[in-house]
Amino acid sequence: MTPRSKLHRLGSYFERTLVNNIMAAPSKSDSSCWSVPKVYKHHEQKRVCISRSKYREGRTARAVKVYTINLESRYLMVQGVPAIGVMRELIQLCALYGVVEEYRPLDEYPAEEFTEVYLVKFQKLTSARAAKRRMDEKSFYGGVLHVCYVPEYETVEDTRLKLQDRRSYVTRMSQRREREKAQLEKPKETTLSDSATTSDTITKQNQMSNRNTAEVTSSISHYSSFPLLPLPPQEQPLYSPVHQQGSMQTEDGMGTLHNAITDPQRQRVHGSDHTSSSQGQSAESRPPTSHASGVRLIPRITHLENRKRKIQNPGQHLSSVSGCSNVFIGPKLPEPSKLDMEDASLDTTVSLIRNAMKQVESVPDLKPAKKKVKPRRRI
Amino acid sequence: MTSRVGSAEDRFEFLQTLVTEFQDSDSQDAKEQILANLANFAYDPNNADHLRELQVHELFLDALTEENDDFVEFGMGGLCNLSMDPQCRAVLLQGGALKLVTRCLSSQREETVLSAITALMNLSEPPFGPQVTDPAVLQCMLRFSLSDSPRLRNLAAVFLQDCCSREQVQQVEQQMMGQHGAVGIPLPKS
Structure with missing residues (x-):
């Protein structure tokens, strides 16, 4: 039958929808009760993908498939239920995952x-989603369930509400x-301007001076765009305990202890009222506007900078060895590094x-450990 | 809340890595997997800003012009997900998504067609007004509303009821009665 003849038979579209709306529930059930339900492609379990490259591999093997709201539904079909009366x-x-409105x-x-095989209709899409996942x-009971969404059981109204909810x-x-x-x-607008002007020169200096001290750890130098992990224990002696303690005290005295911690999260957690911390925040709020992941970190570095200079001026040992490394402003993308995993x-x-x-490191109660990490950060 | 923000940076980096690999890779398989990955990431509204920044919508739109049906399906799925977000909608409309998405209504794959219909509905949401006024699209929806597939039927019905005026639909119906041109155009296989 051609679409056209159907049109003739059914009259105008809106007459039809009227009929549909009145008949909504029964027409749904009788289409599934009196006719054999179709097996659709989206019921099938797709083969899991085994050729994913390692960094894209999730915890569990999954098929290559795209979920959209159209595939989701509060109607689930559960296959593979052992026929031993365990409905x-x-x-x-x-x-357990939400109110079940109907099942059969x-x-x-x-x-x-x-x-x-069972059809289960949840009250909410989120419940169905949780149930499917779990x-x-x-x-x-000795069988392995296969659960999939069956949006074909939705009424027009179901579909409409689903889309509206999602939107x-x-x-x-x-x-x-x-x-x-x-x-x-x-806060960014008010405080950012002064630090931005000086950031270039200071960063340069600092990068250079620190580069040397950290040559031992050069394998991580590519990752200077973010705080580094604590180094292996044998490298601790590089930094004299005195120096470290000094730095801690300075920071404490200045009341900017929290900013010593380079993790943006923490800055956000702790500082909200004084200017220094709001710089940290502004540094964070910028990523959406800047393309290179590098640019956004400069204010934070600058910030560390100032503090670092104050610390370094008394004991010159860090800045005195500068000079042999290239300028290395701003972070690089994580590209081919010396980490060589081949x-x-x-x-x-x-x-x-x-x-x-x-991220784990930066949980607030680990402050001391974090402080040790800090001086080595700008490698 | 902090953890959410913290992971946002990670996520941006990860997404950036994906996009970079997609652009650099020569393997069709890898590209397909990444496309599906990104399309699924587009489902989570928390990623919308990142994806917009990385111009992933362009990547999806490009995929629509590929020969490979999987690419088209995944790209369209991604656009369907992305177009739920009002800001992404604006970007998509500027990028000329309407035309490319409309073309997907003729796809042989039901999933692609469904994504296209949903995306068109999204793009017609209030701030941007009814975008789809092309009688050809309405005719297409009327045909879909007669489809054997309940999903296609339902979605087309929602489109006709929510995204166009009654007059528009009646007008198009008149045209369809009058001419034979619309008859015999195949519906997508499921």
Whole structure:
């Protein structure tokens, strides 16, 4: 039958939708009760991808597949339920993830021998999502469940609400980000100007002077764009305890202790009222506008800079050895480094892990450890 | 909250790595995987700013012009996800997404068509007004609303009810009655 003849038969589109709306529930169920439900492609489990490069590998093997809101649904189909009368248990399990509005066995759906297939309708999409994530490929009374979304059971109204919900959620999130950004930018305007002008020269000096002290650790020098991990214990003697203590005290005395910690998170946590910390914040709020990941870190370095100079002036040993290294302003992208794992992908993994470790390191209660790290940071 | 912000930097870096690999890689498989990765990242609204900054929408739009159907499907999926965000919508409209997305309505893959319809709906959201007024698109939606596939049928119905005026639809229906041109155009296979 051609679309055109269907049109004739059914009359105008809006008459049809009227009929659909009135009949919504029954038409849905009778299409699935009296006709054999179709097996759609999105019910199938796609083969997992085994050729991913290492840094892109997740914890579990997954297929190459893109999820959109169209694929999601509050209707789930559960396949592979052992046919031993465990419907009640299955629904109880589902109910752990949210209110189940409706459920029934899909007897007509082609199932493997001795298994059953169920249709479960959750009240909310988020519940269905959680249930799918937790139940898919999990064993259940000796069988392995396969859970998938079945958006084809949705009514027009279901689909509409699903899309509206999603849009309004994303819009809310977007507005929230805007607000956060606006809050961060306020302090930036007032305090950023003075530090920006001097940042260039100071950074240069500092980079040079520190480069040498850290040649031992040159393998990490590429990653100066972010705070480094603590170095292995044998390198501790490089930095005289006296010097370190001195620096700690200075910082304490200046009341800028928290800014000594280079992690942006912490700056955000601790400092909100004095200017120095708001610089840290502004440095952070910039990434959205700047393309190179490098640029955004300069104010923070500058900041460290000033403090460093104050510390270094008494004991000149750091700056006196400068001169043999190239200028190295701003961070580089994590490109081919001296970390040589002999595989670009592994190197990327290493740098990602490093970053993750850095985050772990910066948890506030680790202050002392962090301070030790700091002097070696601008390698 | 701090952890969320902290991970944002990581995430930006990771996304940047992905984009770089996509651009540098010669392997179709790797590109396809990364495209799917990015499209899935686009689902999370927290990534919207990063992805916009990295111009990933351009990458998705480019994918629509590829020969490989997987590329088109993933690229369209990414656009569908990305277009949920109001700011991304603006960028997409400026980038001429409307035309490329509309072209995807003729895809043979249902998933691609569904993503395209949803993206068109998103792009027609209020701040930008009804963008899709082309009678050809409405005709297409009317045909989809007769499809055997419930998902396509439903989505087309929502489009016709929410994104166009009743008059528009009736007008197009009249045209479809009058001419045979629209008949026989194949619907996407599922």
